[in-house]
Amino acid sequence: MNQPQPSITPNTQEPKFGFNKYAERLNGRAAMIGFVSLLLVEFFTGKGMLSWLGLL
Numbered sequence: 684m685n686q687p688q689p690s691i692t693p694n695t696q697e698p699k700f701g702f703n704k705y706a707e708r709l710n711g712r713a714a715m716i717g718f719v720s721l722l723l724v725e726f727f728t729g730k731g732m733l734s735w736l737g738l739l
Contacts, residue, residue, distance in 0.1 A: 697703055721732055733739045 697705065700706075724735060725731055728735055731739070
């Protein structure tokens with residue numbers, strides 16, 4: 684049985700919360716900034732993150 688398909692795609696809005704492209708892009712950028720910041724702290728202080736925070 685061949686069902687007819689719609690001829691146009693509905694114009695839906697991007698969700699304002701949850702897993703969407705904007706939220707994932709923002710999360711990825713924040714993670715990259717945090718990782719690079721961690722590397723810079725370790726490079727300039729000569730200590731790892733746990734030592735820098737006083738946990739070791």
